[in-house]
Amino acid sequence: xxxxxxxxxxxxxxxxxxxxxxxxxxxxxxxxxxxxxxxxxxxxxxxxxxxxxxxxxxxxxxxxxxxxxxxxxxxxxxxxxxxxxxxxxxxxxxxxxxxxxxxxxxxxxxxxxxxxxxxxxxxxxxxxxxxxxxxxxxxxxxxxxxxxx
Numbered sequence: 016x017x018x019x020x021x022x023x024x025x026x027x028x029x030x031x032x033x034x035x036x037x038x039x040x041x042x043x044x045x046x047x048x049x050x051x052x053x054x055x056x057x058x059x060x061x062x063x064x065x066x067x068x069x070x071x072x073x074x075x076x077x078x079x080x081x082x083x084x085x086x087x088x089x090x091x092x093x094x095x096x097x098x099x100x101x102x103x104x105x106x107x108x109x110x111x112x113x114x115x116x117x118x119x120x121x122x123x124x125x126x127x128x129x130x131x132x133x134x135x136x137x138x139x140x141x142x143x144x145x146x147x148x149x150x151x152x153x154x155x156x157x158x159x160x161x162x163x164x
Contacts, residue, residue, distance in 0.1 A: 018087060019094070033075060033118065033119060033120070034074040034075025034118055034119060034120055035072070035073075035074050035120040035127065036073045036074070036122035037066075038072070039063065039072065040157065040159075040161065042066060042072050042138040042161070043059060043158070043162040044062075044161045044162060044163070044164055045122065046062050046126065047164045049123055049126040050103050050126070050130075051097045051126060051129070051130075052164065054130060054133065055130075055133045055139060057133070057139070057140055058155070059159055059164055060157075061150055062129075062141060063155075063158040064146070064155050065140065065143050065145055065158060066090050067149075067158065068146070068150070069087075069090070069091055069092040069145045069148040070089065070090045070091070070092055072090065073090065074087065074089055074117075074119065074122055074125070075089075075091045075119075076088075077118070081159060082120070083096060085104070086101055086114065088105075088114045088115070089125045090117075090120070090125050091117075091128075091129045091132075091143070093110070093114070093117055093128050094114075097109055097131060098110045098128055098131070099112050099113060099116070099128065099146065100112070100114060101114040101115070102111055105135065109131060109135055110127070110128035110134075112114060112128060126152040
């Protein structure tokens with residue numbers, strides 16, 4: 016009985032729709048739907064691999080970088096120093112968005128910014144350390160296997 020009484024209270028306290036953790040194939044299908052399959056020559060499996068190693072498919076992931084005081088946001092861990100605006104922190108804000116917009120379950124914003132990163136960065140997907148370390152030059156079929164994409 017006590018648990019039933021807490022449910023309405025928790026629903027008011029916990030943010031709803033603020034983020035989610037995707038399943039691998041669920042993310043692969045969504046990224047494909049949003050146009051990342053083959054974007055700038057990078058097969059879909061590259062994006063799924065990178066998201067796995069950057070955020071474990073968690074749209075609400077953040078990581079503070081001690082070395083420069085910036086923060087990485089969202090499923091692709093997009094950095095606040097260059098790509099998005101976080102509070103009053105100095106930023107180039109190349110994507111023209113608030114970093115907190117990258118933390119919701121609507122990853123269309125993340126995908127649009129990730130496309131900008133790949134287009135604007137001299138390194139393409141190499142802008143992501145995790146992609147270079149875990150995905151670049153490897154067989155990535157396992158990331159989309161059985162997903163129907």
